[in-house]
Amino acid sequence: MPSYIMRPIICLMLILFSGCAHQPADRTSEPTADAYLSPAVEVPSAEISPVPADPSPPDDTVVVNQPSAMAAEWEVPPMVAPSDAEISVDSTEVIDPVAADPVSSANGIQQQLDEALVFCEAAQDFWQKGELENALESLDRAYSLILTIEPDDPPKLVQQKEDLRFLISKRILEIYASRNIVVNGNHNAIPREINANIQREINLFTRGPERRFFIESYKRSGKYRPMILRKLEAAGLPAELSWLPLIESGFKVKALSRARALGLWQFIPSTGYKFGLKRDQYIDERIDFEKSSDAAIAYLKELHSIFGDWSTVLAAYNCGEGRVLRVIRTQNINYLDDFWDLFGRLPFETARYVPRFLAALHVIENLEKYGMADIDAYQPLVFETVDVNRQIHLKDLAVPLGTTREVLKELNPELRYSVLPPRGYTVRVPVGKKDLLLASIDQVPVSSPPRPAFVYHRVKKGETLSTIARRYHTSVKKIMWANNLKRSSYIVAGKKLKIPQRGMVITRAPATAPSPAAWNRKHVVKSGDSLWIIAKRYGTTTQKIQKVNRLSTTRLRINQVLKVPSQKSAGATPSRGSATYYVRQGDSPYLIARKNNMSLNHFLKINNLTPRSTIYPGQSVKIE
Structure with missing residues (x-):
């Protein structure tokens, strides 16, 4: 069997069988895949005494919940005892340090644990710098330090030893996983190849139903790509990534996906927040073409530091690094030659995402071949920035600047209601308008964002529409109309209701189709x-x-x-004429419909009934 497989297996056996018999009760669950290859692993602060180390561990840490096997090309020290340089023992007389001085012995053990933690942090720094051998040596040193702690030492110290052992094992797995993920060759290059999957996407872009989408997206790219290219160059990333918004959003700054991802780079709220994109009553920086580009570049750099090749990075950008890592975890340890080894195991949308991007690059580089050489991209957005400390509306700002609200809105799409926040805010204005704005800003009237038409209320046990209406100073009828409720007596605890604000006019949608x-x-x-x-x-x-x-x-x-097909064009059958039927004892909607050769749905519909409706003897219903 190859050595790169045998050595991690040997390390796994060593770390499992050499550990202390004491096992924490909360370490029975399996570590999540998101923990693998994470930039840092947090040691539980309640168990390990803090060590004044600098630098501090990164913020994006995860807690280790399960001992991970040692898997590495790591020279493991003998498990029987550390070297003579670490502990000097007189061969003729062995003195029990705990019996001699328990306090000083405990302090010495704690010092060793603290030193081991420092080596773990040093290993993390080495790993982030790409110095994998130094990182492994630091972990080796940390492991040799904790081997001196015996099972009969103070329980708190033994627990710290176990936590450190799990941490060291985890870090080693992460380092070796990152070794196997990185593809040999030029890591900064976007791969260029044409296979059946990529060719299928090329056909859609060039002669299929997505040709128009591609052309319009290419035109819009001219507004934002020059800015994106400058940022990519400053970050040292491939220029081809500037075309990623074509696949993500078609270069539409307000594109919104079914997953609630928003903007050029399609950030969901949580990922946007992680990379510094703010969202409040006034702004949503996921729509800010400059700030969202900075966040996307930071995210791509982080993913590349984990996966190493750009195809896998793009897959992780689409569906999240956790999903890709879970797929990787099911592979062999030397799983990855390139992205296509993962292709069949990824979600359909993600598996298609990378071929679409590579197809787009191919078409862009061969526009003349596909009859698109005459497409002209829009001119880049040019603007000046001004710091404004006044809450004003863009339509009021446009007047003294001699421009339009639409122009200002295009330059400041992140303003949710076209109103500047009350705090200081940097607003973009057309070139040459900065001085004019500064001279006239005090004359622009103060504005405020529109009041929301609804607030939301989650129904609690024991509440009624009447009590909810009184609380929000509205009426039961308005709440029923806003939520399309048919009965005021039927609400469910836990359901979220829309509550119309005072002064809002609520109209109910027509119950029947318009003519x-x-x-x-x-x-x-x-x-x-x-x-x-x-x-x-x-x-x-x-x-x-x-x-x-x-x-x-x-x-x-x-x-x-x-x-929209009308009922007639949709093939609706003409009415056969209705009659009245009086419900008898033992009747049900199903039995009445069957007696009169009607479908149950049609019977319920003409009588305004639902499947849960109850009918009573003597009640009149319509039949056909």
Whole structure:
């Protein structure tokens, strides 16, 4: 068997069988995959005394919950005893240090544990600098220090020894995993190859349904790519990554995905927060094309320090490093020659993401070949910045500057309501307008963001709509309309209700479909629409809407125009004429519908019933 497989296995056996018999009760769960290859592992502060070490461990740390096996090309010291340089023992007389002086002995052991922790921190610094051999030597030294602690030493010190042993094992696995992940060759190069998966995406971009998307995205790229290129060059990253927003968002700064990822670089809130993108009542910096680019570059650098090759980095950027690491964990220890070894194990969207990016690069470098050489990208955004300490609206700011709200909004897309925050804020203005703004800023009226139409309330046990309405100074009817409730007596604990604010006018959506003259068999998609909502409104089905509009998925976009089949064009059967039926003892909606050759759904619909509705003897219902 090859040595690179045997040595980690031997280390695994050594670390498992040489450990102390004392095992903490909370270390039975398996370590999460997100912990692997993390830049640091935090030692539980409650168990290990703090050591005045500099630098401090990084912030992005994880807690080790399970001893990990030693797996490394690591020269493990003999497990019987440390070297003579560490402990000098008289061969003729052995003195029990604990019996001689328990206090000084405990202090000495604590000092050794503290020294071992310092070596662990030094190993982390070496690893981050890429000095893997020095990192392993530091861990080797730390391990030799904790071997001097015996099971009958004070329990607190034994516990610290166990925690350190687990930490050292974890760090060694991380170092060797990172060794195997890094691809030999030029790590800064974006791979160039054409295979069947990439060719499929090339065909979609050049002659398939996504050709128009590609062209429009390429045009929009001109606004932002020069800025992105400057930032990538300063960070030492490949210039090709400047095309990543084409795949992420089509170079739309306000693109919003189904996963609630937002902006050019499609950050979800948690990842954006991790890399310094703020979000409050006034701003969402995920939409700020400059700050989001800085965050994306920081994220890409972090991922590259973990995975080493850009194809795997891009996969992790799309679905998260934790998901990719979990896939890696299922592979052999020398799993990775390149990204394609992971291709079949990743989610479909992520597996397609990397080929799409590589296909986009190929098309961009061969525009003439694919008949796109005449496409002109938009001009880059140029602007000046001004520090403003006044809460003003962009439409009021546009007047003294002699420009439009739309121009200012394009330069400052991160302003959620086009209102500057009350604190000091750096606003972008067209070139040549800075001095004009500074001269007229005191004359611009103060503004405030619009008041939200709704607040949200989570129903608690024992609450009713009446008590909720009194609390928020509104009415039961308005709450029912806002939440499309049919009965005021039926609310469920834990459900979240929309509560209209005072002064807001709430209108209920029409219960029946509008006439063909009113909607002209077309519907413009608005925020919050879905195929199901549209079908319900117009009395049709999602399948029929998809068929009429040739939609292959249920995804919609705002302002998309849909053809909506009327009931007649959708194949609705004409009414056969209705009659009245009086419910008898033992009847049920199903039995009545079956007696009259009706479908249960149709019977419920013409009687405004639901599957949970109860009918009573003597009640009149409609039948056909």
